Structure formats: C-alpha cells, structure tokens
Amino acid sequence: MADYVQLPPWNKPFNEQLAFFKQKLNLPSERWDDIMHAAHDKAFMVAGAQNADLLADLHAAVSKAIDQGLGLDAFRKDFKALVAKHGWSGWTGEDSKAGVAWRTKVIYQTNMSTSYAAGRWQQLNDPDLLKATPYWRYKHSDSVLTPRPLHVSWDGLTLPHDHAFWTTHFPPNGWGCHCRVTPVNKAEFMQAVTAGRGPANAPALGNTQGIDTGFAYAPGANVDLSLRQVVQDKLITYPPAISKALTYDVNRRINAHEEIPNYVRHAIEDKAIKDPLWLGFVENDAEVSEIVGQDVNGYLVTLPPDTARHVENSHGYDGGDQRPPQPEDFNHLIQVLNDADDLRQGESSRHGQATVVARKSIGGEMFRAVFEVLPGKKNRALALLSFLIKQGKGGG
Template sequence: MPTVNAMFRRPFAEQLAYFRQKQNVPSERWDDLWRDEHDKAFVVAGAAKADLLADLRAAVDDAIANGQSLGEFRRQFKGIVAKRGWTGWTGEGTKAGNAWRTRVIYKTNMDTSYMAGRWQQMTDPDVMRARPYWRYVHNTIEHPRLLHKSWDGLVLAAGHPWFHAHWPPNGWGCNCGVETMSRRQLERSGRSGPDSAPNDGTVEHVSDRTGEVAEVPKGVQPGWDYAPGKSAAETAVAARLNRLDTVEAGIARRNVNDLVDSDLFARFFAGEVQGEFPIAVVPPVEREMLGAESLIVLLSQSSLAAHIERHPEIGLADYRRVQALLDRGAVYRREGDDGRLIYLTVDGVTYRAALKRTKDGQRNYFLTLFRSKTDSPPPGAERLR
C-alpha cells in the first residue's frame, strides 16, 4: 500500500470522478451530514456562503487533480479566507489552529476521495474475480490506533460486510488502507482461506446535535463507519445500467449477465456479500408492460435470504434463469396490484416470478421466484403478454 503522501501525488480517474460528482452543501457543523451522506456532498464546517464553498472546493479539486501539496493548499486557503471575508471558523487566529484546520480539510478530502476511487476499482467484477480477497493495511507509525493496528494484515473475501463499516479512513487522520490479493498470494501468506472477521464490539454514540443514539464499531470514530464511495459507486452503476437507449440497453444486458454468471453473484447468493444485486434487464419496449420505471431489476440480500428460507428448493441456477423468465415468460397483472406475475416452463419446471416497482418508482426489486405446480395465473388475473 503506498504511503499517504504518495497517494496524494498520484490522483486517478475514479478518485477525481468521485469528488466531482459531489454537490456543494453549506453547513454549520461537521456532523450536519452523517456517514455516506458525504458521498454526495462537499462540505466544510462553518462554510455557509456559496462563493466561499465554491472557492474551497476548487482548491481541493486542484489538490486532487494536480497533486498539490498541503503547503500549496494552505496558501490557497489563506487567499480564499481573505478574499471572502470568512471569519469565526474553528482554528482561526493562531498558527497552530490554522495548520490544524487546513490539514483536516485537505487530508479528509484527499483520503476519502482516494479510498472511494479504490472502492470502485476493487469492486469491479473482473478485479474481484482475479483478486478475490482484500487485506487491511495499517500505516500509522506514530501514535497508532491500537485496534487499527490489530487489523493490520486481516484478509477477508472481497466485498465482505465487515469492510462496509471499517473501510478506511476510519476516523480523523486515519492512514489505513486496503489492498487486493489473488488466491496465489493468499496461499503464499500461509493461509488456506480468508480470516474470520473480528468482532470487537460496538460503542454507543449520542449525537449532541440531534440526540440520536447509534451503535458504532469500536475503533471507528462516529460518523466514519461507512465505506466512502460505496453508495456513490452503486448509484453510478445503476445510472450506467439504467440507460433507455437500445444500444446501451444491450450493453447493460451483457454487463448484468456477466455479473449473474460470476463468482460474485454466487457469494451474494451464499450471503457473503450484502446489499443489492443487479439480476436482470427489462427490455425498453417492455418497461411499460411490466410496470417498471427502469431497466434494472435488483435483488436485495434480505429478500433473497427470506425467500430461500421459505423455498429451499430454489437454487443458484434457478436465479440465473431470471432473465429468461422476463424475456420469454407469460406476463399477468392482478387487479389492484402494480406488480407483475410471470410464468415460464423451462426443462419441464414451471417458474413463477413477481416483479414489483419500488415506491419511488426509480428502481425495481425482483421479489419472488419459486417453482410453481401450475402455470395457471390467479383467478381474475389479466394476461398482458
């Protein structure tokens, strides 16, 4: 893992794209936004004026895009503060306070954007197939956080839920990182498989702003228990796949088919990967018929786990047939139900699937799949195709 200073000197496309998709959000306090809300917003505590925030953002963008040093950022910060007449900010008035505040702004944005870019790179399906393990790397030499140090060298399956709350940085000034590993590298390290995820417990955090109580993993500072870039990457993937153009829909279909056929989906099916998984693409010409507002059908881990418990006869191979069901199945609509029922017989087995639109109308969740004893729809159902 490169040192933190080296990170800052080597910006990359995913890092810059993550930072530039943020919106400027005025704020009074550092905790006005919480956890992955920072994936969508650029904030500087106390910076409430649009022109001030825009100038500060430009300085950070310059640092990321051009590898500007902390010293150069401090020079720009001084000019911005004088130009915009910003006073009353925390750290103002002393050399030490100015040094501390500029370092916090600079390092927080550089670290989170770097690790957000790394998340996008490391969760690429091709990368996860070739390098299916992630190793935690502790980098702080002086005044190390003891739990962070204890995680050094920890190897878990790529995308393991533990990383969702322990993806660096795990607090102000955290220098930790994560690197990928191939199967051969894992074996060379003397392991026959990944480690067990540590269970260090949690601590209770009470917000002095809202009074809300949250459980935070020990070793992770409140508000840092998320993976920078994870929610932004999921949104970006959904946006890329959710094109209405026929050509792009074809590309989306190939991408989703590759994902469903991959080991990543097998791990999702086994419960090793949490969240939601793109499982099929609805052809654009059929979106209205199927009651779908987008192309992508998502399967949530919670729905999958509950459904497997109710229908243990359904396996991984069955779920990999979902695209065929949507393409070739008979589609029915029940009165008073926005969803669609789809029947299809494959190799002598009749499947019934249910496709239902989410309340926001933006995404679809593939909710149920099971083997049906009959291909007859419920009484009163209207056939659409």
C-alpha cells in the first residue's frame, strides 16, 4: 500500500458526492470482501459490523464527514463513540492504538474516495459537459511518496468517455489511491494521441493488473442496478443472517434467479410451481416497520406463485379504468414498495398477519400492491398478496 503526503480535498464536498453516499443501503458483513465491485454503489458496509443500528450510525457518521467536510480526526472521534455506544468488539484493529488508527483511516479514506469518485462520475457524464469535453484523461496524484508504477504509467492517458478502460480503471484503483480523471476536448485528445497517450496505449480489455482486489469498477456507474441484480451477479456475499436466508433456510423455497416476467408466466401456466420468487429487500424498512408495528429490517420481498395466479384470475378489466397486470408489470413491484407515493397499513391477512398497501404512479397509471408481513426466522419476508393497476392516476 502506498504512503501519502496529504489527503485529497475532501473538505470540499459537493451535492453529487453526498447524494451518492446517502442512497446506499446498510448491509451487514463479516469480511471486507463480502461486497465486491459494483455492489459498493448500492451498499454501505464496514467489515465485521452486523448490527443494524451500529451500521446505521456508522453510515450517518461517514455521511456527516462528507456533508461537513470533516477530517479523519473528527471521524475517529465519532467512530470511537459509536463503538462504545453499541458495545462492538472483535473487529480487526481494536487491540492496539495503531490498529485503531489504521482501521479508521481505511473506513474513512475508502468511503471518502469512492463517494468522491462517484460524484465526479455523475458530473463528468453530464450531457452538456460531454458535448464540450467528450474525452477523459487519467491523472496520477503527485502527493504519493511511493507511487504504484502502473498508476504512474496511466498518467496522461486520454480516451473517449465511453472507452471500456473506464469501466475498470476509473479511480480510485486501490487502497489509498488518489488518482483522478479530468475532462478534455477533442483538440487535447488529438494531442494526447500524437504524444502516444491515446487509445492505442490503453491496457488490453480485461487487463486489471495494478488494480487492488475489489476496485476494478467505476464508482457511481452502477447506481441504477437493482440490489437483486447485484446479488444475482454474485457481487455480494452475505453474512450468516442473510446468506442462510438466501441459501440454506429459504433458497429451497425461494427462486432468486429467474427473470420476473418469465416466473409470472410459468406460475400462471403451471400450478405445480410452489416456490416463491425473490424480488429484493425491503429498502424503506424504517417506514414499513412503523406502519406495520414490527421490525422488518433485512426482510425479503417475495412473489408467491399463488398470488401471480390470483392476480391473473381476479384483477383483470373491471368495466372501468382497471386493467390486468401483464407479466412485465411485475418488474415494478419492488419500486412500488420501496419508492411508494403512498404507503399505509392494510387489513390483516387471512393468516392474521399485518399487511402494507403500497401505491405508486408509473407512466400515468396507478400501481397498487398489498404485501403480507411474514415474520419468523425462516420466512422473514413481505409477500405479495394482491396487485392491480388503474389506468390514469386513480385507484384506491
């Protein structure tokens, strides 16, 4: 790992950086590599931190550091207070002053640098900016005392903004990496090509030599990925509480891989299908927990096959503005729940469980979904009970 003279200008936060960090979900973990690559755009983790309240407070502490431009010393004070508050022990580095200093520096620098990079990614991809400066230049930091040779070799490399190089080499490219990217115009790009710093000099596609494990991705480029997708792509390895739910305890009953529309079609056609489909996680768990009167943190969202058949048989045209949901409409269910326009408690299900009613306007239509809360160690999920669509923005 390289040594450094000074930290980057993280005391000057900007809106895109803070927005990126705040949208992350808190995910428990055992090891630093439980979450990899693009999954970091969706998830906040601190290796070994599995308590939900601890994670939420650590997330808030880093968010505060970004928002207020706080330095490492201020973050260390917050970290120390949170560890004491939650009684967190057994974490790597806690046994010595040097270990604590190292661990807090890693947490601080990694989150600061990746959120900074993600904010820059959004800025650099602004359509108006791309019209003027459609090329990007890799810049190595002069503040590094013991620079990585390959990072130095990329200094000045100038490529089109959509070149495959940036999907893996957009900095930071390792622990403590302070490299950055700047936009340039066509004239500057042509000068770089003439100087031997253009596309012909970029590393071969797929060559990630010189990039630390877990850093071969572009921070901020994957914020639109669904959490379901990053799990399917095996970018998150869950700690026991969740991995068991997805594998041993629940995976025998939950399909986590099939495309949602295909599953709906199969469930309607084949009544022998009994396994529900996993749609994702309850991401607005605090709001849902308050509505239903029980903690749903970490709960899955599932689509039982019986519900797919029920929707097909009972929620078609009603002679008014209601239309039958199509298999592709079920793709919106996780959005309807996690980003609802209106969320409220429903009547108890026939099983006596609490329900939550979610409504969201999508494409000028009102999507309404009812989910049943399934508590317990094995079933922990919000399972879809009913789903209907009103054309126009009506719907009860």
